[in-house]
Amino acid sequence: MKKVFQYMAIAALATPLVAAQRSRTSLEVNMDNLQSGNSGGAGLTSRARYQRNNQPTGPGVNRPVYSKFIRTPISGVVYVRGMETNAISGFGVVTGLAGTGDSGDLVKSFMANSLRNYGIPVDATTLSSKNMAVVRVEAEIGPGDKPGALIDVRVSTIGDAKSLVGGVLANCELFGPNYDYVYATASGPVTNNAQSASGEAGSSSKNHNTVAIMSFGGKVEREVPTSITSDHGYIHLDAKKGQGTFSNMLAVADAVNRMYPGAAEVMTDGRTVKVAVPADLPESQHVAYLNSFLTQEIESDNAPRVIVNERTGVIVIGGDVRLRPGAIAHGAIVVTVAETPQVSQPNPLSGGTTETAPRTDISITEEAGALTAIPEAVTLQEVVDVLNVLGASPRDLISILAAMSDGGLLVADIKRL
Structure with missing residues (x-):
């Protein structure tokens, strides 16, 4: 047995950072599928025409030279609140294992209850096979996933099963956080690209044997309601992970306001941009309105990480x-x-x-x-x-x-x- 302990000695010689000015340009895209008209509020020109014009944005801001700026669409920096994925989960049983399943009482009780549901009364104590394993099944439903859509699921053991290789997941139901509705079902062969072999004096395995990803192993049964607009007529753009810098959020608001003056503002948390939706804009045009500024490019700076x-x-x-x-x-x-x-x-x-x-x-x-x-x-x-x-x-x-x-x-x- 070998243990290694690291001891570091560090001396730093700091050097001043040099700042330089950079000017920014942005592709301005105005809506061209809506009719021009007066604003419904927040100083907006609603139903403005969509026109594409390359216009300079004017003087930029001082930025340190060690930061690397990349031109990226706004959709690469933020996500639209209300369009998130939703986690669902449930418990099931994997059958057909070659003696690598659970050995405890949990799998026996689980299978006895399942068989009773099929009208087959059985005493749990009479079940002794190690060809079954109780598993936790997890999946994510994306925004707009309709009933019948296929999704990926993740299966992991919760007992002492040694491997899920070669098993089949029996049909199970996946619930939301409150276990109120069944949002999806999952079933099918379990494949995890794992291999294992053992003998009397040792064993060897490749990859993780007790966790598996089942591609398209789940089916959506219930749609999760989604909406891009809040009850108060706003679209909220939240920073994606690793993109929530103040300069990114200010750049997003600035790009939106160049298209629709006064429409966007950065919230006090510095991670959200709130965009007003014109009051007289038909609901059928909300997606077009949103897409018109999500495709705009800004100079984004990623925090060094x-x-x-x-x-x-x-x-x-x-x-x-x-x-x-x-x-x-x-x-x-x-x-x-x-x-x-x-x-x-x-x-x-x-x-x-x-x-x-x-x-x-x-x-x-x-x-x-x-x-x-x-x-x-x-x-x-x-x-x-x-x-x-x-x-x-x-x-x-x-x-x-x-x-x-x-x-x-x-x-x-x-x-x-």
Whole structure:
């Protein structure tokens, strides 16, 4: 058994950031399928014509050079409130397992109740097969999914089943959060691309055997009501994950207001833009009105972010991550614990017994770690080159990145999964 402990020494040399002015241009798209008329409120020109004109937006704002701006449609930065996906779930049973199912009383009671529903009375204590497993079934219904639409479902064991490979999910019902309505049903073969083999002295497996994704394994039975407009006549644009910067929200509101003056405003939470819908705009035109500004392009800035998964060693670095110059020393203390039991045999005809005495060997070694100077890195390739110079494994690199962030060298937020 080996344990590795990382100790980091970091010295940061901060350098001032340079700011530069950037001007922004935007493609203005005005509605051309509605008739011109007077506004119903909020200073809007309702039923304005849709016309496409390339017009400069005027002077921009000061932005630091280390931020990378990308021209993207508004729909890439925000989502429309009321058009979210909805989680549904239920419990079911997977049958046909080759002796890898549950062994407890839960699956016996579950199957006994299911058989009674089919008019087959059975005593739960008489069920002893390990070819069944109780599972949790989860899915998501998207906005506008109609009855009969097929959706993906996720199946996972909740008992001591060893594998779902080769099983079949019996028909089960999926409910909403309050378990009030059945929104979908799920059934069918369970496939998870997992393999396993075992013998008397060991076993081997590939991928996770107790979780499976069933593509199109569920069928929508009930539509979830959705609406893009609130009761007060507003459309709410909420920031997508990782896009909720103040500059992004202000850019969205600015783009909408250039098309429909006074229609949009940023809410006080800084993550939502509220857009007024003209009072005299027919409901059938709400989607066209919404689409007219969702397709507008803005200059979006993504917050610098590094995503790490300490369980798998996966590291994801965004293209706008920067490094300040500094120095890093990293080394490892390796603790090795080896168990070598010693067998003691008694002398012949002594009447003694064979005994096994535990024996533990412990060794501690410290790896040398030189102090490495790192230069400033302002592009993703430069960041990758600098980190590769350290020669650390992915798991060690996670600790290094966290220490660099604490030392002020890493210009990014670190999120651990």
